Amino acid sequence: MIDFRYHLVSLIAVFLALAVGVVLGAGPLDDPIGQTVESRADALSQSNNELRDDKAELADQISGYEDFITRTTPALVGGRLEGTTVALVGMPGVTEGQAETARAGLEAAGAAVPGSVLLTDDWTAEDRATELDDALTRLMPPDVSFPEDTSSAARAALVLARGIVTADPAAAGAADPAAKTLLEGLREDGFLTAEDEPWKRGSLVAVLAPLPEEPKPGEDTTRERSVLLAVPRMLATAGAVTVVAGPTGSAESGGLVADVRSDSEVAATVSTVDDVDTPAGRATLALAFVAARADDPGHYGDGPGADEPLPDIEGVTNK
Known part of the structure:
Protein backbone atom coordinates (compact mmCIF):
# COMPACT_ATOMS: atom_id res chain seq x y z
CA MET A 1 0.00 0.00 0.00
CA ILE A 2 1.32 3.48 -0.98
CA ASP A 3 1.70 5.59 2.16
CA PHE A 4 2.55 9.19 2.96
CA ARG A 5 6.31 8.51 3.03
CA TYR A 6 6.22 7.27 -0.56
CA HIS A 7 4.54 10.48 -1.71
CA LEU A 8 6.99 12.55 0.25
CA VAL A 9 10.01 10.77 -1.27
CA SER A 10 8.50 11.18 -4.79
CA LEU A 11 7.96 14.91 -4.32
CA ILE A 12 11.50 15.37 -2.99
CA ALA A 13 12.88 13.51 -6.03
CA VAL A 14 10.93 15.74 -8.42
CA PHE A 15 12.14 18.93 -6.76
CA LEU A 16 15.71 17.65 -6.71
CA ALA A 17 15.53 16.93 -10.43
CA LEU A 18 14.21 20.40 -11.11
CA ALA A 19 16.92 21.94 -8.96
CA VAL A 20 19.64 19.98 -10.76
CA GLY A 21 18.23 21.08 -14.12
CA VAL A 22 18.19 24.72 -13.13
CA VAL A 23 21.72 24.54 -11.76
CA LEU A 24 23.08 22.81 -14.86
CA GLY A 25 21.21 25.09 -17.21
CA ALA A 26 22.45 28.19 -15.49
CA GLY A 27 25.91 26.83 -14.96
CA PRO A 28 28.02 24.28 -16.88
CA LEU A 29 25.57 23.82 -19.78
CA ASP A 30 24.49 27.43 -20.10
CA ASP A 31 27.55 28.84 -21.85
CA PRO A 32 28.04 26.11 -24.53
CA ILE A 33 24.35 26.06 -25.55
CA GLY A 34 24.03 29.83 -25.47
CA GLN A 35 27.25 30.28 -27.41
CA THR A 36 26.17 27.76 -30.04
CA VAL A 37 22.77 29.39 -30.54
CA GLU A 38 24.29 32.86 -30.64
CA SER A 39 26.98 31.75 -33.10
CA ARG A 40 24.44 30.21 -35.45
CA ALA A 41 22.21 33.28 -35.26
CA ASP A 42 25.17 35.52 -36.11
CA ALA A 43 26.10 33.29 -39.05
CA LEU A 44 22.56 33.34 -40.43
CA SER A 45 22.36 37.10 -40.01
CA GLN A 46 25.66 37.56 -41.86
CA SER A 47 24.53 35.20 -44.64
CA ASN A 48 21.25 37.09 -45.04
CA ASN A 49 23.10 40.39 -45.21
CA GLU A 50 25.42 39.01 -47.89
CA LEU A 51 22.45 37.72 -49.90
CA ARG A 52 20.75 41.11 -49.67
CA ASP A 53 23.94 42.80 -50.84
CA ASP A 54 24.25 40.34 -53.75
CA LYS A 55 20.61 40.91 -54.70
CA ALA A 56 21.05 44.67 -54.65
CA GLU A 57 24.21 44.39 -56.74
CA LEU A 58 22.47 42.17 -59.31
CA ALA A 59 19.50 44.56 -59.43
CA ASP A 60 21.89 47.44 -60.12
CA GLN A 61 23.62 45.45 -62.86
CA ILE A 62 20.30 44.53 -64.51
CA SER A 63 19.10 48.12 -64.26
CA GLY A 64 22.33 49.32 -65.87
CA TYR A 65 22.08 46.70 -68.59
CA GLU A 66 18.47 47.62 -69.38
CA ASP A 67 19.33 51.32 -69.39
CA PHE A 68 22.14 50.60 -71.86
CA ILE A 69 19.80 48.62 -74.11
CA THR A 70 17.15 51.35 -73.95
CA ARG A 71 19.67 54.04 -74.87
CA THR A 72 21.22 52.07 -77.74
CA THR A 73 17.98 50.64 -79.18
CA PRO A 74 17.30 53.63 -81.47
CA ALA A 75 20.71 53.21 -83.08
CA LEU A 76 20.24 49.44 -83.28
CA VAL A 77 16.74 49.28 -84.76
CA GLY A 78 16.03 52.81 -85.96
CA GLY A 79 14.83 52.72 -89.58
CA ARG A 80 15.06 48.94 -89.82
CA LEU A 81 11.33 48.64 -90.55
Whole structure:
Protein backbone atom coordinates (compact mmCIF):
# COMPACT_ATOMS: atom_id res chain seq x y z
CA MET A 1 0.00 0.00 0.00
CA ILE A 2 1.32 3.48 -0.98
CA ASP A 3 1.70 5.59 2.16
CA PHE A 4 2.55 9.19 2.96
CA ARG A 5 6.31 8.51 3.03
CA TYR A 6 6.22 7.27 -0.56
CA HIS A 7 4.54 10.48 -1.71
CA LEU A 8 6.99 12.55 0.25
CA VAL A 9 10.01 10.77 -1.27
CA SER A 10 8.50 11.18 -4.79
CA LEU A 11 7.96 14.91 -4.32
CA ILE A 12 11.50 15.37 -2.99
CA ALA A 13 12.88 13.51 -6.03
CA VAL A 14 10.93 15.74 -8.42
CA PHE A 15 12.14 18.93 -6.76
CA LEU A 16 15.71 17.65 -6.71
CA ALA A 17 15.53 16.93 -10.43
CA LEU A 18 14.21 20.40 -11.11
CA ALA A 19 16.92 21.94 -8.96
CA VAL A 20 19.64 19.98 -10.76
CA GLY A 21 18.23 21.08 -14.12
CA VAL A 22 18.19 24.72 -13.13
CA VAL A 23 21.72 24.54 -11.76
CA LEU A 24 23.08 22.81 -14.86
CA GLY A 25 21.21 25.09 -17.21
CA ALA A 26 22.45 28.19 -15.49
CA GLY A 27 25.91 26.83 -14.96
CA PRO A 28 28.02 24.28 -16.88
CA LEU A 29 25.57 23.82 -19.78
CA ASP A 30 24.49 27.43 -20.10
CA ASP A 31 27.55 28.84 -21.85
CA PRO A 32 28.04 26.11 -24.53
CA ILE A 33 24.35 26.06 -25.55
CA GLY A 34 24.03 29.83 -25.47
CA GLN A 35 27.25 30.28 -27.41
CA THR A 36 26.17 27.76 -30.04
CA VAL A 37 22.77 29.39 -30.54
CA GLU A 38 24.29 32.86 -30.64
CA SER A 39 26.98 31.75 -33.10
CA ARG A 40 24.44 30.21 -35.45
CA ALA A 41 22.21 33.28 -35.26
CA ASP A 42 25.17 35.52 -36.11
CA ALA A 43 26.10 33.29 -39.05
CA LEU A 44 22.56 33.34 -40.43
CA SER A 45 22.36 37.10 -40.01
CA GLN A 46 25.66 37.56 -41.86
CA SER A 47 24.53 35.20 -44.64
CA ASN A 48 21.25 37.09 -45.04
CA ASN A 49 23.10 40.39 -45.21
CA GLU A 50 25.42 39.01 -47.89
CA LEU A 51 22.45 37.72 -49.90
CA ARG A 52 20.75 41.11 -49.67
CA ASP A 53 23.94 42.80 -50.84
CA ASP A 54 24.25 40.34 -53.75
CA LYS A 55 20.61 40.91 -54.70
CA ALA A 56 21.05 44.67 -54.65
CA GLU A 57 24.21 44.39 -56.74
CA LEU A 58 22.47 42.17 -59.31
CA ALA A 59 19.50 44.56 -59.43
CA ASP A 60 21.89 47.44 -60.12
CA GLN A 61 23.62 45.45 -62.86
CA ILE A 62 20.30 44.53 -64.51
CA SER A 63 19.10 48.12 -64.26
CA GLY A 64 22.33 49.32 -65.87
CA TYR A 65 22.08 46.70 -68.59
CA GLU A 66 18.47 47.62 -69.38
CA ASP A 67 19.33 51.32 -69.39
CA PHE A 68 22.14 50.60 -71.86
CA ILE A 69 19.80 48.62 -74.11
CA THR A 70 17.15 51.35 -73.95
CA ARG A 71 19.67 54.04 -74.87
CA THR A 72 21.22 52.07 -77.74
CA THR A 73 17.98 50.64 -79.18
CA PRO A 74 17.30 53.63 -81.47
CA ALA A 75 20.71 53.21 -83.08
CA LEU A 76 20.24 49.44 -83.28
CA VAL A 77 16.74 49.28 -84.76
CA GLY A 78 16.03 52.81 -85.96
CA GLY A 79 14.83 52.72 -89.58
CA ARG A 80 15.06 48.94 -89.82
CA LEU A 81 11.33 48.64 -90.55
CA GLU A 82 10.97 51.88 -92.48
CA GLY A 83 8.26 51.64 -95.13
CA THR A 84 6.51 48.64 -93.56
CA THR A 85 3.06 48.32 -92.01
CA VAL A 86 2.75 45.99 -89.04
CA ALA A 87 -0.56 44.56 -87.82
CA LEU A 88 -0.77 43.97 -84.09
CA VAL A 89 -2.95 41.26 -82.54
CA GLY A 90 -3.01 40.18 -78.90
CA MET A 91 -4.16 36.81 -77.65
CA PRO A 92 -6.68 36.58 -74.76
CA GLY A 93 -4.99 37.85 -71.60
CA VAL A 94 -2.84 40.49 -73.31
CA THR A 95 -3.55 43.99 -71.99
CA GLU A 96 -3.90 47.26 -73.87
CA GLY A 97 -0.80 48.50 -72.06
CA GLN A 98 1.26 45.57 -73.34
CA ALA A 99 -0.01 46.18 -76.86
CA GLU A 100 0.88 49.87 -76.66
CA THR A 101 4.40 49.06 -75.43
CA ALA A 102 4.97 46.66 -78.34
CA ARG A 103 3.50 49.20 -80.74
CA ALA A 104 5.87 51.92 -79.53
CA GLY A 105 8.86 49.62 -80.02
CA LEU A 106 7.84 48.77 -83.59
CA GLU A 107 7.21 52.42 -84.43
CA ALA A 108 10.66 53.27 -83.04
CA ALA A 109 12.04 50.91 -85.70
CA GLY A 110 10.23 52.89 -88.40
CA ALA A 111 7.15 50.70 -88.87
CA ALA A 112 3.65 52.06 -89.26
CA VAL A 113 1.26 50.38 -86.81
CA PRO A 114 -2.24 51.64 -87.71
CA GLY A 115 -4.04 49.88 -84.87
CA SER A 116 -4.34 46.80 -82.73
CA VAL A 117 -6.77 43.94 -82.16
CA LEU A 118 -7.05 42.09 -78.85
CA LEU A 119 -8.93 38.79 -78.87
CA THR A 120 -11.19 38.21 -75.87
CA ASP A 121 -11.73 35.00 -73.91
CA ASP A 122 -14.87 34.44 -76.01
CA TRP A 123 -12.64 33.71 -79.00
CA THR A 124 -11.62 30.40 -77.41
CA ALA A 125 -14.73 29.74 -75.28
CA GLU A 126 -16.26 26.41 -76.22
CA ASP A 127 -19.75 27.59 -75.27
CA ARG A 128 -19.48 30.43 -77.81
CA ALA A 129 -17.90 28.42 -80.63
CA THR A 130 -21.15 28.15 -82.59
CA GLU A 131 -21.82 31.88 -82.20
CA LEU A 132 -18.31 32.69 -83.41
CA ASP A 133 -18.72 30.43 -86.42
CA ASP A 134 -22.07 32.06 -87.24
CA ALA A 135 -20.58 35.55 -86.88
CA LEU A 136 -17.66 34.72 -89.14
CA THR A 137 -19.98 33.25 -91.76
CA ARG A 138 -22.14 36.38 -91.65
CA LEU A 139 -19.22 38.82 -91.74
CA MET A 140 -16.80 36.94 -93.98
CA PRO A 141 -15.79 38.95 -97.07
CA PRO A 142 -16.66 37.22 -100.37
CA ASP A 143 -13.00 36.89 -101.34
CA VAL A 144 -12.31 34.47 -98.45
CA SER A 145 -12.56 30.74 -99.11
CA PHE A 146 -11.14 27.55 -97.67
CA PRO A 147 -11.50 23.78 -98.15
CA GLU A 148 -14.56 22.14 -96.61
CA ASP A 149 -12.44 20.01 -94.26
CA THR A 150 -10.80 23.09 -92.68
CA SER A 151 -11.17 23.02 -88.89
CA SER A 152 -13.32 25.63 -87.18
CA ALA A 153 -10.22 27.08 -85.49
CA ALA A 154 -8.42 27.44 -88.81
CA ARG A 155 -11.49 29.00 -90.45
CA ALA A 156 -11.78 31.55 -87.67
CA ALA A 157 -8.08 32.41 -87.89
CA LEU A 158 -8.23 32.74 -91.69
CA VAL A 159 -11.17 35.12 -91.53
CA LEU A 160 -9.38 37.13 -88.82
CA ALA A 161 -6.30 37.22 -91.05
CA ARG A 162 -8.41 38.74 -93.85
CA GLY A 163 -9.26 41.59 -91.49
CA ILE A 164 -5.75 42.54 -90.35
CA VAL A 165 -3.11 41.38 -92.88
CA THR A 166 -2.43 41.36 -96.59
CA ALA A 167 0.12 39.48 -98.67
CA ASP A 168 0.48 42.54 -100.92
CA PRO A 169 2.87 45.12 -99.42
CA ALA A 170 1.46 47.72 -101.82
CA ALA A 171 -1.99 47.31 -100.23
CA ALA A 172 -0.65 47.50 -96.68
CA GLY A 173 -1.67 50.57 -94.72
CA ALA A 174 -4.68 51.32 -96.90
CA ALA A 175 -8.16 51.28 -95.37
CA ASP A 176 -10.09 48.19 -96.43
CA PRO A 177 -13.90 48.53 -96.11
CA ALA A 178 -14.49 44.77 -95.98
CA ALA A 179 -11.86 44.37 -93.25
CA LYS A 180 -13.44 47.22 -91.29
CA THR A 181 -16.90 45.66 -91.48
CA LEU A 182 -15.50 42.31 -90.37
CA LEU A 183 -13.56 43.65 -87.37
CA GLU A 184 -16.31 45.97 -86.21
CA GLY A 185 -18.81 43.10 -86.39
CA LEU A 186 -16.57 40.84 -84.31
CA ARG A 187 -16.07 43.66 -81.82
CA GLU A 188 -19.82 44.18 -81.47
CA ASP A 189 -20.25 40.45 -80.84
CA GLY A 190 -17.63 40.55 -78.08
CA PHE A 191 -14.95 38.41 -79.73
CA LEU A 192 -12.31 41.14 -79.86
CA THR A 193 -11.52 44.73 -79.04
CA ALA A 194 -9.95 47.13 -81.53
CA GLU A 195 -7.85 50.24 -81.11
CA ASP A 196 -7.48 52.89 -83.85
CA GLU A 197 -7.65 51.49 -87.40
CA PRO A 198 -6.44 47.87 -87.55
CA TRP A 199 -8.36 47.40 -90.85
CA LYS A 200 -5.49 49.31 -92.46
CA ARG A 201 -3.88 45.94 -92.83
CA GLY A 202 -0.21 45.03 -92.44
CA SER A 203 2.06 42.81 -94.50
CA LEU A 204 3.83 42.02 -91.23
CA VAL A 205 2.04 40.96 -88.06
CA ALA A 206 3.11 40.81 -84.42
CA VAL A 207 1.12 38.31 -82.35
CA LEU A 208 1.39 39.10 -78.65
CA ALA A 209 1.11 36.16 -76.25
CA PRO A 210 0.41 36.26 -72.50
CA LEU A 211 2.09 34.16 -69.82
CA PRO A 212 0.67 30.62 -69.65
CA GLU A 213 -1.75 29.99 -66.81
CA GLU A 214 -1.59 26.91 -64.61
CA PRO A 215 -4.52 24.65 -65.63
CA LYS A 216 -7.11 23.95 -62.98
CA PRO A 217 -7.20 20.36 -61.62
CA GLY A 218 -8.73 18.13 -64.28
CA GLU A 219 -8.90 20.95 -66.85
CA ASP A 220 -8.09 20.03 -70.47
CA THR A 221 -6.64 23.01 -72.37
CA THR A 222 -5.94 21.12 -75.60
CA ARG A 223 -8.79 22.72 -77.53
CA GLU A 224 -8.01 26.26 -76.34
CA ARG A 225 -4.34 25.93 -77.21
CA SER A 226 -5.22 24.55 -80.64
CA VAL A 227 -7.50 27.53 -81.32
CA LEU A 228 -4.77 29.97 -80.31
CA LEU A 229 -2.03 28.23 -82.30
CA ALA A 230 -4.23 28.43 -85.40
CA VAL A 231 -3.97 32.24 -85.33
CA PRO A 232 -0.23 32.63 -86.11
CA ARG A 233 -0.34 29.58 -88.35
CA MET A 234 -3.10 31.05 -90.52
CA LEU A 235 -1.63 34.55 -90.47
CA ALA A 236 1.56 33.11 -91.96
CA THR A 237 -0.47 31.04 -94.43
CA ALA A 238 -2.20 34.26 -95.52
CA GLY A 239 1.20 35.59 -96.59
CA ALA A 240 2.08 37.87 -93.68
CA VAL A 241 5.54 37.88 -92.10
CA THR A 242 4.57 36.65 -88.62
CA VAL A 243 6.33 36.97 -85.26
CA VAL A 244 4.85 35.69 -81.99
CA ALA A 245 6.17 37.62 -79.00
CA GLY A 246 5.56 36.92 -75.33
CA PRO A 247 6.95 37.98 -71.94
CA THR A 248 9.62 36.12 -70.00
CA GLY A 249 8.17 32.70 -69.21
CA SER A 250 5.98 32.50 -72.34
CA ALA A 251 8.21 29.77 -73.74
CA GLU A 252 7.40 27.50 -70.82
CA SER A 253 5.01 24.56 -71.24
CA GLY A 254 1.47 25.68 -72.04
CA GLY A 255 2.46 29.02 -73.53
CA LEU A 256 1.79 30.05 -77.12
CA VAL A 257 5.48 30.67 -77.78
CA ALA A 258 6.22 27.13 -76.57
CA ASP A 259 3.44 25.69 -78.74
CA VAL A 260 4.77 27.46 -81.84
CA ARG A 261 8.29 26.22 -81.19
CA SER A 262 7.17 22.65 -80.60
CA ASP A 263 5.19 22.47 -83.86
CA SER A 264 7.77 21.94 -86.60
CA GLU A 265 5.43 23.07 -89.38
CA VAL A 266 4.49 26.35 -87.68
CA ALA A 267 8.01 26.95 -86.33
CA ALA A 268 9.40 26.84 -89.88
CA THR A 269 7.39 29.91 -90.94
CA VAL A 270 6.61 31.80 -87.72
CA SER A 271 9.33 33.51 -85.66
CA THR A 272 9.13 33.87 -81.88
CA VAL A 273 10.53 36.15 -79.14
CA ASP A 274 10.18 35.04 -75.51
CA ASP A 275 11.23 38.18 -73.57
CA VAL A 276 9.30 41.07 -75.13
CA ASP A 277 8.66 42.48 -71.64
CA THR A 278 12.32 43.59 -71.48
CA PRO A 279 14.09 46.36 -73.44
CA ALA A 280 16.25 43.71 -75.13
CA GLY A 281 13.17 41.71 -76.11
CA ARG A 282 11.44 44.72 -77.62
CA ALA A 283 14.51 45.42 -79.74
CA THR A 284 14.62 41.74 -80.68
CA LEU A 285 11.00 41.89 -81.87
CA ALA A 286 11.94 44.50 -84.47
CA LEU A 287 15.07 42.59 -85.46
CA ALA A 288 13.06 39.35 -85.77
CA PHE A 289 11.00 41.04 -88.46
CA VAL A 290 14.17 42.16 -90.22
CA ALA A 291 15.46 38.59 -90.28
CA ALA A 292 12.10 37.06 -91.25
CA ARG A 293 11.72 39.50 -94.15
CA ALA A 294 15.08 38.24 -95.35
CA ASP A 295 13.62 34.70 -95.36
CA ASP A 296 15.40 33.77 -92.15
CA PRO A 297 12.74 33.17 -89.47
CA GLY A 298 14.00 32.12 -86.06
CA HIS A 299 13.29 31.79 -82.36
CA TYR A 300 14.89 34.26 -79.98
CA GLY A 301 15.31 34.90 -76.27
CA ASP A 302 16.46 32.86 -73.29
CA GLY A 303 13.55 30.44 -72.92
CA PRO A 304 13.27 26.78 -73.94
CA GLY A 305 13.52 26.25 -77.69
CA ALA A 306 15.25 29.55 -78.47
CA ASP A 307 17.85 29.43 -81.23
CA GLU A 308 19.80 32.40 -79.89
CA PRO A 309 19.22 35.57 -77.83
CA LEU A 310 18.68 37.75 -80.90
CA PRO A 311 18.88 37.45 -84.69
CA ASP A 312 22.14 37.74 -86.58
CA ILE A 313 21.27 40.48 -89.07
CA GLU A 314 24.79 41.37 -90.12
CA GLY A 315 24.67 42.09 -93.81
CA VAL A 316 20.86 42.09 -93.91
CA THR A 317 19.47 45.10 -95.73
CA ASN A 318 15.99 46.53 -95.50
CA LYS A 319 13.71 45.49 -98.31
